[in-house]
Structures are given as C-alpha cells and as structure tokens.
Amino acid sequence: MLYREAGQFKSSYDEDQAIFPILQDRIMLAIVLIVAFVAVPLLFNEYWLSTIMLPFLVFSLAALGLNLLTGYAGQLSLGTGGFMATGAFAAYKLAVAFPEMNIIIVFLLSGVITAGVGVLFGIPSLRIKGFYLAVATLASQFFLIWMFNKFPWFTNYSSSGVISAPPRAVFGDYFVTGSSASPQAKYLFALAFVALLALAAKNIVRSHIGRGWMAIRDMDIAAEIIGIKPLQTKLGAFAVSSFYCGISGALWAFIYTSSVEALAFDITRSFQILFMVIIGGLGSVLGSFLGAAFIVLLPILLSNAPTMVGLNISVDLISHMEFMIMGALIIFFLIVEPHGLARLWQVAKEKLRLWPFPY
Amino acid sequence: MEFLTAIFVTPFVEIVSYPIFFFEVVIGGLLAGVMYSLVALGFVLIFKASGVFNFAQGAMVLFAALTLVGLMEHGLPWWLALLLTIAVMVLLAITVEKVVLRKLVNQEAIILFMATIGLSYFLDGFGQTIWGSDVKVLDLGIPSAPLEFGGILVNEFDIVAAVSAGSLVAVLAVFFQKTRIGRALRAVADDHQAALSVGIPLKTIWAIVWSVAGLVGLVAGIMWGTKLGVQFTLTLVALKALPVLILGGFTSIPGAIIGGLIIGMGEKVAEVFWGAAFGGAIEDWFAYMLALVFLLFRPQGLFGDKIIERV
Amino acid sequence: MDAYAPQKKERVFGDVVLSVDDISLSFGGVQALANISFGVREHQVLAIIGPNGAGKSSMLNVINGFYHPQQGTITYKGETRRQMKPHQAARQGVARTFQNIALFKGMSTLDNIMTGRNTMMHRNLLWQALHVGPARKEELEHREFVENIIDFLEIEHIRKTPVGRLPYGLQKRVELGRALAAQPELLLLDEPMAGMNLEEKEDMSRFILDVNDEFGTTIVLIEHDMGVVMDISDHVVVLDYGRKLADGSPDEVRSNQEVIDAYLGVAHD
Ligand SMILES: Nc1ncnc2c1ncn2[C@@H]1O[C@H](COP(=O)(O)OP(=O)(O)OP(=O)(O)O)[C@@H](O)[C@H]1O
Numbered sequence: 045m046l047y048r049e050a051g052q053f054k055s056s057y058d059e060d061q062a063i064f065p066i067l068q069d070r071i072m073l074a075i076v077l078i079v080a081f082v083a084v085p086l087l088f089n090e091y092w093l094s095t096i097m098l099p100f101l102v103f104s105l106a107a108l109g110l111n112l113l114t115g116y117a118g119q120l121s122l123g124t125g126g127f128m129a130t131g132a133f134a135a136y137k138l139a140v141a142f143p144e145m146n147i148i149i150v151f152l153l154s155g156v157i158t159a160g161v162g163v164l165f166g167i168p169s170l171r172i173k174g175f176y177l178a179v180a181t182l183a184s185q186f187f188l189i190w191m192f193n194k195f196p197w198f199t200n201y202s203s204s205g206v207i208s209a210p211p212r213a214v215f216g217d218y219f220v221t222g223s224s225a226s227p228q229a230k231y232l233f234a235l236a237f238v239a240l241l242a243l244a245a246k247n248i249v250r251s252h253i254g255r256g257w258m259a260i261r262d263m264d265i266a267a268e269i270i271g272i273k274p275l276q277t278k279l280g281a282f283a284v285s286s287f288y289c290g291i292s293g294a295l296w297a298f299i300y301t302s303s304v305e306a307l308a309f310d311i312t313r314s315f316q317i318l319f320m321v322i323i324g325g326l327g328s329v330l331g332s333f334l335g336a337a338f339i340v341l342l343p344i345l346l347s348n349a350p351t352m353v354g355l356n357i358s359v360d361l362i363s364h365m366e367f368m369i370m371g372a373l374i375i376f377f378l379i380v381e382p383h384g385l386a387r388l389w390q391v392a393k394e395k396l397r398l399w400p401f402p403y
Numbered sequence: 404m405e406f407l408t409a410i411f412v413t414p415f416v417e418i419v420s421y422p423i424f425f426f427e428v429v430i431g432g433l434l435a436g437v438m439y440s441l442v443a444l445g446f447v448l449i450f451k452a453s454g455v456f457n458f459a460q461g462a463m464v465l466f467a468a469l470t471l472v473g474l475m476e477h478g479l480p481w482w483l484a485l486l487l488t489i490a491v492m493v494l495l496a497i498t499v500e501k502v503v504l505r506k507l508v509n510q511e512a513i514i515l516f517m518a519t520i521g522l523s524y525f526l527d528g529f530g531q532t533i534w535g536s537d538v539k540v541l542d543l544g545i546p547s548a549p550l551e552f553g554g555i556l557v558n559e560f561d562i563v564a565a566v567s568a569g570s571l572v573a574v575l576a577v578f579f580q581k582t583r584i585g586r587a588l589r590a591v592a593d594d595h596q597a598a599l600s601v602g603i604p605l606k607t608i609w610a611i612v613w614s615v616a617g618l619v620g621l622v623a624g625i626m627w628g629t630k631l632g633v634q635f636t637l638t639l640v641a642l643k644a645l646p647v648l649i650l651g652g653f654t655s656i657p658g659a660i661i662g663g664l665i666i667g668m669g670e671k672v673a674e675v676f677w678g679a680a681f682g683g684a685i686e687d688w689f690a691y692m693l694a695l696v697f698l699l700f701r702p703q704g705l706f707g708d709k710i711i712e713r714v
Numbered sequence: 715m716d717a718y719a720p721q722k723k724e725r726v727f728g729d730v731v732l733s734v735d736d737i738s739l740s741f742g743g744v745q746a747l748a749n750i751s752f753g754v755r756e757h758q759v760l761a762i763i764g765p766n767g768a769g770k771s772s773m774l775n776v777i778n779g780f781y782h783p784q785q786g787t788i789t790y791k792g793e794t795r796r797q798m799k800p801h802q803a804a805r806q807g808v809a810r811t812f813q814n815i816a817l818f819k820g821m822s823t824l825d826n827i828m829t830g831r832n833t834m835m836h837r838n839l840l841w842q843a844l845h846v847g848p849a850r851k852e853e854l855e856h857r858e859f860v861e862n863i864i865d866f867l868e869i870e871h872i873r874k875t876p877v878g879r880l881p882y883g884l885q886k887r888v889e890l891g892r893a894l895a896a897q898p899e900l901l902l903l904d905e906p907m908a909g910m911n912l913e914e915k916e917d918m919s920r921f922i923l924d925v926n927d928e929f930g931t932t933i934v935l936i937e938h939d940m941g942v943v944m945d946i947s948d949h950v951v952v953l954d955y956g957r958k959l960a961d962g963s964p965d966e967v968r969s970n971q972e973v974i975d976a977y978l979g980v981a982h983d
C-alpha cells in the first residue's frame with residue numbers, strides 16, 4: 045500500500061502531463077532533494093563530499109548529456125571526453141579573460157561553446173549511423189585532446205600544461221571554484237547546476253523535441269517520412285548533449301579537481317561515461333544518475349572489499365579487476381537488462397505498487 | 404600567411420627536394436599500414452560472418468600477445484607457447500560465442516557493438532590480471548636491421564611483417580575458397596539461411612570465425628608486440644584499425660588491406676611533412692579525421708556494399 | 715462489409731489533387747515502375763492493387779518522396795516535381811502508413827501519435843526546457859487533438875503502453891492514428907488491413923471511410939483483399955510487374971479481362 049496510483053484521478057491532461065504525475069513520486073523526489081541539499085552537506089565529511097559526491101555529480105551530468113544523445117536520439121558517441129575537455133578549456137579561457145564575469149555565466153557559455161563544437165562533429169551523423177558514427181566520433185575525441193595539448197594558447201602558455209582552476213565566487217564572496225573553496229560550497233553549487241539541468245533535460249525529453257529524438261532513434265526513415273527533419277533533429281541532439289557534457293567538463297576542472305588538463309578527458313573517460321549510460325539505463329534521466337553512482341562507487345568498493353576481508357591485493361591488480369568487472373557488467377546488462385538500473389528500479393516500483401497483494 | 408605556407412608550400416618543396424626521403428617515408432608508412440591491415444582483417448572476418456562489429460579485436464590482439472609472452476616468460480619454448488596461445492584463442496572464441504553472442508543473437512547491431520566494448524574491457528583487465536601490466540619484450544628472433552634498396556633505407560623487420568601478413572592473407576584466401584568450412588563461412592556472409600542449408604550450425608560457424616579472427620589477432624599481436632613491446636598501448640594502435648575499416652568498407656578483405664596501406668602511408672606522410680605546420684603529433688588523429696571526411700562522401704567505404712534503405 | 719456500399723452512391727469529388735505522370739523507377743536491373751500515370755481527385759479513395767512485387771509500395775514511396783524516380787513527374791496541389799525530401803512531403807500534407815509497421819517501438823501509443831503533430835509544434839528548446847507558458851499551452855493543445863484521435867480509433871486503453879508490446883492489429887491502428895495526427899490532406903495507406911481478421915478489417919474499413927467522410931481526406935491505399943477494395947474505393951489502379959494494367963471504377967476493373975487474367979484470375983493469398 046506504500047505505492048499506489050489508484051484513487052489519484054487526473055481531471056485534466058495538464059495534470060496527466062505533470063513531470064511526476066504520481067503523488068508518491070513527488071514525495072520521493074522532495075525527500076531526495078531535501079537529503080541532497082540539506083542532509084548531505086551537513087552530515088558528510090569533507091572527504092566524502094569531495095571524493096564521492098563531487099565526482100558523482102560531475103559524472104551524472106556527463107552521463108545525462110551522453111544519454112540525451114545516445115539513449116534518446118540513438119546516436120552513439122565515443123567522443124564524450126573530447127566534449128568535456130572543450131567545456132573545461134572554454135570555461136578556463138573565459139574565466140581568465142573576463143575575471144569579472146559571473147562564474148555561472150562562464151559555465152553556461154562554455155556549455156554553449158561546446159554545443160557549437162558538438163554540432164560540428166555531429167555533421168557526419170547525417171550520412172552515417174550506428175557504429176560508423178561511433179568511429180567518426182572518435183575523431184572528435186582524439187582531435188580535441190590533441191588540440192588542447194598542442195596549442196599553448198589554451199593553457200595560457202603555462203609551462204607545465206597543468207593549470208589550476210581560478211577561484212571564483214558567487215553571491216559576493218562565497219567561493220565555489222578553485223582549490224581554496226570549501227567542499228560544502230562546491231558541492232551545493234554543483235548540485236544546484238546538476239539539479240536544474242536534470243529538470244530541464246526531463247522537460248526536453250517529454251516535449252516534441254524529445255519525441256523527435258526518440259523517433260529518429262527508433263526508426264529514422266519513418267521519422268523523416270512523418271516530417272521530422274533529420275538534420276535539425278540530430279544536430280539539435282548533438283548540441284544539447286554537448287552542452288551538458290561541456291558544463292560537466294567545466295565542473296570537473298573548476299570544482300572537482302581544481303585543475304584544467306586535457307589528460308583527464310582521454311578516450312577512457314569517454315568509455316567510462318558510456319558505461320554509466322548503459323548500466324544506468326539508455327533513454328532514462330534517472331538512469332544517468334544511477335549509472336554514475338554505480339561507477340563512482342564500484343572502485344571504492346573494490347579497493348576496500350579485499351582489505352575488509354583481510355586480503356592484500358595490489359593497487360595495480362585492483363585496477364585490472366575493475367576493468368574486468370566493468371566489462372563483464374556491461375555484457376551482463378546488455379544481455380539481461382538492456383534498460384539498465386533504471387528499469388530495475390521501475391520494476392521494483394511496480395512490485396511495490398501491487399504490494400501486499402501481488403494480483 | 405606563415406601557416407598557409409607551411410601547409411601549401413613548404414611540404415611540397417621538401418618532397419621535391421628530397422625525393423629519396425619522401426620514398427622512405429612512403430614505404431615506411433606502407434609497411435606500418437600492413438600491420439593496421441592485419442588488425443582490420445580480424446574485424447572484417449567477424450563482421451562478414453556474423454554482422455557483429457567486434458570492438459574487442461584490439462583487445463584480442465593484446466590478449467594474444469600477452470598470453471604468448473607470458474607463457475614464454477614462464478620458460479616455455481616459443482613453439483609450445485605459440486600452440487598454447489592458439490588453443491587459448493580458440494577457447495576464447497568458443498566462450499564468447501556461448502556466453503555473449505548466443506544471448507544477444509536477435510539484438511540490434513548497436514547493442515552487440517556495445518557488448519563487444521564490454522568484452523574488450525574484460526579482456527584487457529583479464530589479460531593484465533593474469534600476466535601483469537609491465538611492458539614485456541617479445542623477441543622471436545625476427546631480425547630488425549636496416550636494409551638498403553637503391554638508396555632507400557627499409558627496416559628488415561617491417562619487411563618480415565609485410566611478408567607474414569601477405570602469407571596470412573593468402574592462407575585465408577585458400578581457406579575461404581577451397582575448404583568446406585570456408586565456403587560455408589562465405590555463404591553465411593551472404594545469407595544466414597543459405598548457410599544453414601550447408602549443414603553447419605550457425606554457432607559453430609561463429610566460433611570458427613572468432614577463432615580465425617583470434618589467430619589473425621595473434622599474428623598482429625606478435626608483429627606489434629615485437630615492434631612496440633607488449634603493453635596496454637597496443638589497444639590504442641588497434642583502435643586505428645577502425646578508420647581503416649571505414650575507408651575500406653566493413654565487408655571487404657581487400658578493402659581492409661588497401662585501407663590499412665592508405666592510412667599507414669597517409670598518416671606517416673602527413674606527420675613528417677605537414678606535422679610541423681600543426682605543431683606535431685597529428686598522427687594521433689589524422690587517421691580518424693581522414694576517415695570522417697571520407698565518410699561524408701562515401702559512407703559505404705571504398706569497397707563496401709552500397710547501403711540501400713527500404714521501408 | 716456491404717453495409718458501407720450505399721455510402722458510395724452520392725459521392726462528389728473535387729479537382730485532381732495528385733497526378734502521377736509517366737513515372738519510371740528502377741533498382742539496378744529491377745524495373746519497379748514503368749511509365750505509370752494516373753490521377754487522384756480530392757476526397758477520392760483510390761486503391762492500388764496488383765500481385766506481390768508489382769510496384770505498389772514503390773509507387774507510394776515515390777509519391778511521398780522516399781524513392782526518387784528516374785523519369786516522370788508528380789503534380790501535387792498544383793506543384794510539379796520529380797523528387798523531394800520525405801519531410802517536405804509531410805509538411806505539405808502527405809501522411810502515410812507502412813506495409814511493415816514503422817512505429818517507434820520504444821515510445822508509448824500516445825507519444826507515437828504525438829509525433830504526428832511534430833511538424834506543427836514550434837516552441838523552441840528554451841521554452842521546452844522550462845516547460846512553462848507557451849510551451850505548456852502548445853503541448854496541451856496538441857495533446858487534446860491527439861486524444862480526440864485516440865477516442866476516434868478506440869484505443870484509449872493502450873494510451874500509455876509502449877507500442878512494441880501491442881498486438882499487430884492494434885499497432886496498425888496506432889500507425890493510422892499517427893498519420894491522422896498530422897491532419898493530412900492526402901493519406902497513403904500501404905496494406906492497412908494485411909494480416910487482420912474479418913472483424914478488425916471491418917473496423918479499419920470504417921475508420922478509413924469515416925476519415926474520408928468527416929475530414930474530406932483524399933486517400934490512396936494498397937490492399938490485397940478484393941472485397942475490401944470493391945467496398946471502399948471509388949477508383950482502382952491495377953499494377954503488374956511495374957506496368958499499369960488498368961485504371962477505372964471498381965466495376966470497370968473487375969470486368970477488365972487483362973486484370974482477370976493477370977491478377978484476379980489466380981487465387982491470391
Ligand atoms: N529499395 C529497393 N531496392 C531494391 N529493389 C527494390 C527496392 N524497393 C522495391 N524493390 C523492388 O521493386 C519491386 C517492386 O516492389 P514493391 O515493394 O513496390 O512491390 P509491392 O507491389 O508493394 O509488393 P507487395 O505486395 O509484396 O508489397 C520488387 O521487385 C522489389 O524487389
């Protein structure tokens with residue numbers, strides 16, 4: 045009886061179209077938000093905030109971005125790392141060139157710049173699809189990383205190539221970026237960004253734009269025949285997706301690691317994000333978060349589990365086992381539950397809905 | 404202006420002034436390209452027979468090489484190590500067919516593709532868990548002295564690699580043309596139904612094809628491993644086979660070979676003569692960019708089948 | 715199905731809205747269509763019949779711009795052309811269904827039908843991201859239109875079901891719904907009743923005639939069931955191996971000797 049839809053009659057299409065039409069879902073969301081905004085910063089220590097919660101938020105955003113493109117619009121990309129790097133460097137250049145500019149604006153603009161780059165590399169999607177496209181997106185990955193490494197202009201001619209993210213404040217002197225900002229401030233700032241962008245994503249995917257993406261994903265020819273323009277739709281998906289990935293990259297550099305370096309966004313990063321999307325659930329906003337949480341927590345679990353049971357395993361070995369487990373999990377999910385953790389959650393919810401009378 | 408000169412003038416001046424050097428670069432590139440072809444060949448075999456784009460081909464190259472070196476490090480003579488590695492690759496193929504392919508048989512191609520990405524991670528992790536991740540030297544006694552042909556310097560090893568690759572392709576050609584299994588494989592590539600009528604179960608065919616791809620991977624692994632040492636970066640080299648495929652077409656063996664040669668040569672020439680204009684290291688992305696631009700004009704590749712859509 | 719026959723009596727048609735002139739289309743060596751010409755008048759229900767592989771589907775594909783013929787022209791609403799992009803055709807009021815159902819499998823019935831309205835929805839990304847004011851209003855207006863279609867097709871109960879899970883007959887109905895959502899002036903139906911039982915066929919015939927009656931939609935349909943064809947069509951075009959065999963009223967076609975020899979004579983299905 046915990047989770048009941050019955051008795052909640054919707055008297056208008058407007059109500060039916062609400063983002064969470066079921067009361068229990070709304071309550072759940074409220075609880076999650078309260079926990080995230082109030083309980084977590086109060087209860088978690090700094091170590092937890094900066095080594096678990098921050099990467100989780102940053103990854104969630106990147107996974108969300110890739111999920112919009114791959115899960116909703118059906119365009120497989122292996123270039124996520126390149127787009128994150130673009131966002132990080134765009135934010136760095138903007139923040140340094142315009143020290144007075146509000147950091148929120150800086151992040152949004154870096155998202156817009158990344159969107160532009162994403163559109164550019166999305167152009168091949170008009171002629172090719174599936175793994176052909178995936179291979180083409182590798183071009184963006186390798187080219188962009190090479191570019192940021194090669195041209196000292198991007199790092200403002202720093203000699204080491206590793207640069208620290210400039211400290212910036214919001215609301216006067218409340219520092220949210222750079223290494224001196226408090227983990228709480230960083231966390232809340234990133235959380236606000238991620239929460240709002242997730243809401244926006246949820247709105248977009250249930251609009252005519254999102255339906256256009258899914259139509260292209262499910263059957264591109266039929267989509268075109270009913271009047272959905274492939275050009276605008278696909279490039280639009282690349283733009284929005286890259287916008288999200290770009291902001292995620294900016295958050296990574298400015299808030300999570302406090303340093304801007306292209307190396308952080310190499311090809312393994314792209315795969316990592318793709319794995320989050322697959323494990324979390326293709327075509328699910330919630331899944332992006334679940335997948336990110338899973339992949340942030342897995343290595344922590346793996347590196348602690350052996351010591352907990354008294355085994356002593358080298359760091360090297362753990363990282364190899366991580367590869368193995370990750371690979372096996374991907375295969376497992378694709379075979380057993382291609383819709384990922386998000387679907388498992390939904391199934392659990394449906395069971396709960398019928399509980400305690402399963403028939 | 405300076406930049407334009409560096410792109411449109413200087414390289415050509417260099418090429419004309421030092422033709423011998425240019426030829427050396429071209430030949431070096433072609434020979435390196437042979438090794439790309441070798442990896443690409445593994446992809447094509449599997450794609451033709453099962454429609455699976457096997458992203459893990461690169462991981463199979465590394466895994467095969469790691470197994471071989473690992474066994475040799477444990478004191479096995481090279482021929483025994485080689486035999487055991489072949490056995491391991493066949494076993495791997497059978498396992499993959501049983502555990503992965505069979506379960507995903509009716510899924511969309513893109514799901515299978517992602518599954519092979521998972522497989523590639525698994526293999527990378529598995530290989531290194533067993534054999535460790537330090538760079539291993541693979542020495543099968545292949546000579547590597549520079550040789551001179553009419554003023555052009557060529558590395559002996561590259562020639563050995565090219566000849567081995569050539570023989571491998573020849574052996575495969577005979578296998579496909581003359582043996583019953585080979586003919587069945589070709590039938591499968593054209594039409595799954597037709598293959599069934601040959602009387603060989605699809606799953607056997609898949610296991611065979613993955614084994615063959617594993618062996619091709621082993622040869623590629625030996626070549627690359629001898630050249631660069633057996634290490635994780637081999638998988639990155641293997642990634643370069645993807646643009647080769649795009650150029651050559653996913654279903655064409657000659658395509659894989661010619662695509663590999665084009666990419667190998669193009670990337671070397673670009674790096675040596677144009678690299679400076681861009682600040683160097685353009686080898687990192689040149690192949691992918693070339694493939695990307697190419698895709699825009701000929702999505703099916705040089706030799707691929709034309710893509711026709713119907714409703 | 716004879717119940718619908720009387721309806722045909724006092725039917726009035728407008729001018730020719732679609733005219734196909736001398737269309738030829740081939741794929742490599744296969745001549746799918748050879749010098750085909752015919753016209754469709756406003757409000758008419760025109761049936762294209764012919765044995766398997768005759769080129770019927772190809773004809774529809776040419777009309778809505780998916781196939782590009784090597785020769786000939788299409789004149790639609792006064793505009794003459796050889797080829798166009800399918801999405802342009804859609805924007806000019808041509809909608810269709812497919813022989814092998816082409817629904818968006820991962821989406822619900824409601825969302826599938828809503829995609830039919832995509833060409834009419836214009837609020838941009840920013841509005842959609844916020845989901846307020848005009849964007850919400852637009853969504854609601856179109857939702858209401860779509861709900862009417864859902865009522866009309868009697869598929870209220872499967873509104874939220876992913877279409878991949880629906881039985882064949884219902885999928886066909888949803889596909890019709892998606893086409894109707896675009897408020898087409900010209901509706902192309904490729905074997906809308908294939909694989910249906912008698913009852914389902916009757917339902918579908920009724921929907922088609924109602925659409926034709928109520929909205930004045932011009933309809934071109936492909937159908938193998940001659941009973942249905944004779945009942946609901948005003949005009950019949952017969953194709954065989956890419957050639958046009960006959961073109962006339964159902965009765966004329968039925969008595970055409972060539973047609974009988976080539977098609978009706980042999981038992982079909
Ligand atoms: N995209 C294509 N590529 C190659 N050949 C095609 C293509 N589309 C149709 N054809 C060929 O054109 C001919 C006509 O096909 P079409 O689908 O129009 O027939 P049809 O009358 O609709 O048959 P059916 O009753 O089986 O649906 C057939 O020989 C078919 O193989």
Ligand SMILES: [Mg+2]
Nearest residue numbers: 770771772813
């Ligand atoms: Mg047909």
